[in-house]
Amino acid sequence: MHDEKNTHHTSVRASKVCVVGAGYVGLTAAVCLAELGHTVVCVESNPQRLGMLLRGEVPIHEPGIDELLTRHASSRRLSFTDDVEVAMDGVAVVLLCVGTPPRPDGEPDLRQLGRAATQMVAAARSDVLLIVKSTVPPGSCEALELLAAGHAREGVNVAVASNPEFLREGQAVWDFFNPDRVVVGIDDAQMQHLVTDLYPAQWPLIVCDRRSAELVKYAANTFLAVKISFANEVAQLCEALGADSQKVLAGVGLDARIGGAFLSPGPGFGGSCLPKDLGGFIAVAQSVGQLAPLARAAQVVNGEALVGLLGKLEVALGSLSGKRIAILGLAFKPGTGDVRFSPGVGLADALAERGALVRAHDPVATPVSTTMELVGDPYDAAQRADALVIMTAWPEYRELDHERLRETMSGHVVIDAVNVVSIGEVAHVDFDVYGVGRGLTTDFAPVLWPPLEWMLDAEPRPVTVPQ
């Protein structure tokens, strides 16, 4: 999966490291650090996850990890355990990669991190550097250092550095070996090499204080969230004006100052990172008396995306009670099986609340849910459906046989929340396709804007904005 020329096996000073947490971030770091030449002990506390790893199975859907796992189980540079004493034997560097999920109030829950840090430090027999790869609010590393120091054996010094992770689920291994930047936040310059030596010297590096490093991650994810919400706001405007959001946003994104990534409208962002880190950014701002109005607006717009989808279904079907709805796509984005804060699962829950009957399909994700029936085939999901909603832009949903879908369904409504259906290709099928910011085929009356008098008068008159 990753680019061999970028692995630079010989360019790191090999060391022994401990990685705590074998999730998307920890498992990726563990296999990739082993690939770089380090000896890695990975600690995982979830018995099911650990059992799978010990059997050589990969507990997450992430291309390339299986190959590296097999290779480095054989090379003996990679091992898994839940025994912290074993893990800390001869280790001076620990990468903390545990979860920092949001609390109900939106602030991050840092208890996994506190527990992991104190456990590892208590088992350390010599000085230890904890490197926080988990996403945390600025100030966390300093606080963690105080907390952990209180659990260290006598004579053992503890330091904490920040090294936020920027990988994208679905391409985590590729991202690890091809980072846009490695950010290292450390206050003791003497220790900097303990972090930077983990990675090839030629990778782009930013070294700064810990708070700045922590804020890089929050600010980057907040910007991405703002960008997605901006795309959704433009798409709303496109729907009202009869413009095509795909063309508009392609035209905007080709501007090198803006860039096209994350500029696609859709069902709103989900996943384990953007909603949580946006909430964290707002909470941090609030804690220092700032309002973070841009970040808040992105949150509001994101919440409206699901409401908009439900509105489209109601316009098309009337009451949703008793209606059969097929959902295609439950992963929060294509390429992953992760359903944390997934718009597809959110939609299923909202539909069930309104009395609709949901059958859903996803090529990878298998959420445990009582609000939908999960089936193994998109055509099976569409059986007798009044409407079909596409929620994840999986490549296979671009290749659907629309005639077969139409024959399977009772109704003819398709809500394409990720704009994968080509309107031209379904023109001959009896479908009403509602995309996002394009292609409303029914009940569509574009407004004329600007009004003609603007073109006749030298001075524009004040006008009322159409509702």
Ligand SMILES: NC(=O)c1ccc[n+]([C@@H]2O[C@H](COP(=O)([O-])OP(=O)(O)OC[C@H]3O[C@@H](n4cnc5c(N)ncnc54)[C@H](O)[C@@H]3O)[C@@H](O)[C@H]2O)c1
């Ligand atoms: N998932 C991503 O795409 C991504 C990207 C960048 C940053 N992050 C950040 O990285 C962190 C981890 O995210 P993730 O998605 O990998 O989480 P995850 O929930 O998939 O994995 C965390 C793992 O840590 C294990 N764990 C928790 N406490 C432990 C302990 N005391 N000892 C051993 N194992 C323990 C859990 O069992 C779990 O397997 C979060 O802060 C997240 O915000 C995630």
